[in-house]
Amino acid sequence: MIEVRExxxxxxxxxxxxxxxxxxxxxxxxxxSFDVQAGEAVGYVGPNGAGKSTTIKMLTGILVPTSGHLRVxxxxxxxxxxxxxxxxxVVFGQRSQLWWDLPLGDSFDLLRSIYRVSAADYRxxxxxxxxxxxxxxxxxTPVRQLSLGQRMRGEITAALLHAPELLVxxxxxxxxxxxxxxxxxxxLADINTRRGTTLLLTTHDLDDIERLCPRLMxxxxxRVLADGPLAELRAEVTPERELVIxxxxxGPAPDVPGxxxxxxxxxxxxxxxxxxxxxxxxxxxITQVVRQVEVHDLAVVEPxxxxxxxxxxxxQVQQNTSR
Amino acid sequence: MAEFxxxxxxxxxxxxxxxxxxxxxxxxxxxxxxxxxxxIVILVLFSQVNALGGFTRDEVLLMYAFAGxxxxxxxxxxxxxxxxxxxxxxxxxxxxxMRPLGTLPQIxxxxxxxxxxxxxxxALGVMIYALTHVPIDWTxxxxxxxxxxxxxxxxxxxxxxxxxxxxxxxxxxxxEFANAVTYGSNSFTSYPINVxxxxxxxxxxxxxxxxxxxxxxxxxxxxxQDPLGLPGWVGWTSPLVAALAAVVAGLxxxxxxxxxxGTGS
Numbered sequence: 287m288i289e290v291r292e293x294x295x296x297x298x299x300x301x302x303x304x305x306x307x308x309x310x311x312x313x314x315x316x317x318x319s320f321d322v323q324a325g326e327a328v329g330y331v332g333p334n335g336a337g338k339s340t341t342i343k344m345l346t347g348i349l350v351p352t353s354g355h356l357r358v359x360x361x362x363x364x365x366x367x368x369x370x371x372x373x374x375x376v377v378f379g380q381r382s383q384l385w386w387d388l389p390l391g392d393s394f395d396l397l398r399s400i401y402r403v404s405a406a407d408y409r410x411x412x413x414x415x416x417x418x419x420x421x422x423x424x425x426x427t428p429v430r431q432l433s434l435g436q437r438m439r440g441e442i443t444a445a446l447l448h449a450p451e452l453l454v455x456x457x458x459x460x461x462x463x464x465x466x467x468x469x470x471x472x473x474l475a476d477i478n479t480r481r482g483t484t485l486l487l488t489t490h491d492l493d494d495i496e497r498l499c500p501r502l503m504x505x506x507x508x509r510v511l512a513d514g515p516l517a518e519l520r521a522e523v524t525p526e527r528e529l530v531i532x533x534x535x536x537g538p539a540p541d542v543p544g545x546x547x548x549x550x551x552x553x554x555x556x557x558x559x560x561x562x563x564x565x566x567x568x569x570x571x572i573t574q575v576v577r578q579v580e581v582h583d584l585a586v587v588e589p590x591x592x593x594x595x596x597x598x599x600x601x602q603v604q605q606n607t608s609r
Numbered sequence: 610m611a612e613f614x615x616x617x618x619x620x621x622x623x624x625x626x627x628x629x630x631x632x633x634x635x636x637x638x639x640x641x642x643x644x645x646x647x648x649i650v651i652l653v654l655f656s657q658v659n660a661l662g663g664f665t666r667d668e669v670l671l672m673y674a675f676a677g678x679x680x681x682x683x684x685x686x687x688x689x690x691x692x693x694x695x696x697x698x699x700x701x702x703x704x705x706x707m708r709p710l711g712t713l714p715q716i717x718x719x720x721x722x723x724x725x726x727x728x729x730x731x732a733l734g735v736m737i738y739a740l741t742h743v744p745i746d747w748t749x750x751x752x753x754x755x756x757x758x759x760x761x762x763x764x765x766x767x768x769x770x771x772x773x774x775x776x777x778x779x780x781x782x783x784x785e786f787a788n789a790v791t792y793g794s795n796s797f798t799s800y801p802i803n804v805x806x807x808x809x810x811x812x813x814x815x816x817x818x819x820x821x822x823x824x825x826x827x828x829x830x831x832x833x834q835d836p837l838g839l840p841g842w843v844g845w846t847s848p849l850v851a852a853l854a855a856v857v858a859g860l861x862x863x864x865x866x867x868x869x870x871g872t873g874s
Contacts, residue, residue, distance in 0.1 A: 343703070346706075346707060347706065347707075348703045348706045348707065348870060349870055349871075350867075350870045350871050364870070367706060368708075368709040368710070368711075369709075371707055371708055371709040372709045376707045378700070378703070378704070380700070381699065381700045381701060381703065381704060382704070383704045383707065383708075385621055385622075385625065386625070387625030387626075388621055388624060388625050392621060392624070396617060396618065396621055399613070399614045399617050400614055400708055400709065400710060401709065
């Protein structure tokens with residue numbers, strides 16, 4: 287679905303010193319390569335200025351790459367922009383493709399004409415989105431009167447009316463409240479699994495990834511730092527997990543082989559046991575622990591996705607300094 | 610099928626303008642007044658002199674009316690290009706690029722300044738007055754020319770607009786420059802070009818082909834010799850000049866959009 291080889295994008299940035307203007311070249315995307323298969327859902331994350339949006343703009347044909355090979359849906363985005371537009375759907379969280387002063391339904395109708403969707407297809411697709419996203423009452427509301435969450439549901443519907451094979455979402459949940467976010471995620475997960483629409487989304491909200499994307503790509507300074515299933519990245523970057531045990535009576539932490547660190551709190555009622563996932567499993571550990579002490583409750587804590595990404599960044603910095 | 614999309618886009622904008630009826634009425638009236646203001650300037654001028662560059666008051670009014678009507682219609686469509694800096698700054702231009710349509714027609718149909726009809730109405734009024742008060746030997750060809758002139762003028766002005774606004778892809782706040790060219794060329798073309806100095810005339814006639822909007826066709830209609838010495842058939846070439854201008858404008862726009870996609874400001 288997406289084929290990216292050594293994709294590169296440079297910008298000339300003006301640096302003014304008094305009256306003199308100098309230009310320096312900034313590389314926003316630095317020889318990035320990856321593939322996305324049809325039906326995948328990929329999260330594309332990284333800090334601000336990492337090159338996410340630049341990549342998205344090249345994938346959607348808005349920006350022309352400086353160099354590299356790029357195919358989206360079998361098409362070269364920079365050369366066949368209009369062809370590509372018919373095959374993919376794009377949602378930018380920060381800009382709207384709806385008609386501000388018109389009722390939401392009118393925008394859909396205009397997009398139907400723009401993408402030349404047959405009346406029957408339009409009806410089925412719209413009805414489906416309207417039902418799943420709860421847009422019934424909003425169709426007659428002017429877009430400018432919609433809340434951000436409502437508008438975003440409208441934007442996603444707008445991007446799906448021509449049944450794109452690929453849906454690209456740039457920060458789709460930005461600024462939304464929890465309920466709206468959850469609703470969107472549920473919907474996106476649904477069209478990905480049921481309709482097989484490929485998803486590529488950039489986000490700052492790691493819950494989006496956890497909920498939606500089996501595959502995660504981390505980018506920083508224009509380079510891909512990591513690419514793989516979330517679980518694998520977690521195992522690789524944060525090899526340690528934690529077992530939290532609550533004891534019935536305060537007491538010392540059990541001494542169990544395989545535990546690398548112990549942190550106790552609540553006067554010995556709760557202990558955090560850190561262990562390496564490569565050496566021990568949680569099950570082995572629990573068996574050992576209950577043999578020694580009387581356990582009231584226990585839980586296995588996975589490192590947060592934020593930690594995973596933070597570690598990735600740190601690792602990158604270390605590599606750079608040791609070079 | 611694709612051709613039907615643009616009327617739909619315009620229709621959509623008309624409906625959204627109805628949401629602001631009061632401001633529409635105010636704009637309409639102010640446009641009529643703006644056009645009349647220029648008219649008054651001409652009338653006052655002719656209360657002092659009998660001829661301007663060898664042309665009578667009514668002959669100048671004819672040129673003024675041709676230019677006004679053409680500019681009004683061009684503004685209706687190409688005037689939206691004045692919003693180009695906003696499109697670029699807010700990233701809305703990216704949204705246009707995401708659609709399977711050309712960017713230029715999308716912008717032109719993105720809005721329609723109905724209030725411009727105020728300007729067009731008053732220009733048409735003056736045109737009718739002038740056509741009935743200047744001596745013209747009417748022939749079928751001249752009737753055709755009278756109809757073709759405002760249309761060709763519209764295309765010429767629109768092309769000037771496109772070319773001038775393309776600068777915004779390099780200098781985002783290039784709007785002042787663009788307006789100087791577009792609105793400025795309207796003011797120029799309302800008068801016989803032989804009243805201007807020679808370098809200005811050349812720019813007017815051939816770089817910004819404003820002289821083909823009103824001046825040369827009016828000469829042909831009136832059966833007058835060009836005081837600047839160009840042959841009589843030049844007055845019939847406005848549609849050709851318009852077509853050429855449109856091609857040039859299309860190329861410039863393509864080049865500009867390519868630059869935008871190459872830099873992405």
